[in-house]
Amino acid sequence: NAGVTQTPKFQVLKTGQSMTLQCAQDMNHEYMSWYRQDPGMGLRLIHYSVGAGITDQGEVPNGYNVSRSTTEDFPLRLLSAAPSQTSVYFCASSSGLAGGKLSYEQYFGPGTRLTVT
């Protein structure tokens, strides 16, 4: 199992550009989430999904879009990048109810470091 993979690892954007951060998991997890990590602020939830076709907003959703067309993939789209979106982005997944047992553990990807100039 590759676990949770994210691409790219690093990205530099100019203000106003758009891009998509990719996230994929091969563990057949129902739940997937996107977080951003900023110094002194911990991790903050951007968007999450409880299954294919279902997404919802987290704590800081403005400026980001998500969709979940398959169980495996959960891309995060930046519509018009702003310097305030400079951050490290983490994708995570968890199995929820699997095999009759609840599992709350979230598995995180390696992150994407995004700089917006």
Place this chain on the structure above:
Amino acid sequence: QQQVKQSPQSLIVQKGGISIINCAYENTAFDYFPWYQQFPGKGPALLIAIRPDVSEKKEGRFTISFNKSAKQFSLHIMDSQPGDSATYFCAASPPWDTDKLIFGTGTRLQVFP
């Protein structure tokens, strides 16, 4: 509004010492309290977690102490090792939305030999 407050921001401990990181939460509906460990350049990984029906949970050198009435929980690392040097995050979530973790701001732990 910081729903989960974590302290200290940084911690320096000698090898073999005890590392203690504290968290306080506001929402009494929270009922899942994990600790995540993050090494530089990596994503966080679950270290240990507790539910409020117990006051303590121990896994090897790592112990969570939980005080429901005070709305506080803490991570104790016994016999701290240089390999424990990392950033530690506490988190909390309500029972109806366990994937909506609210994280603390993190504690950078450095263990010196």
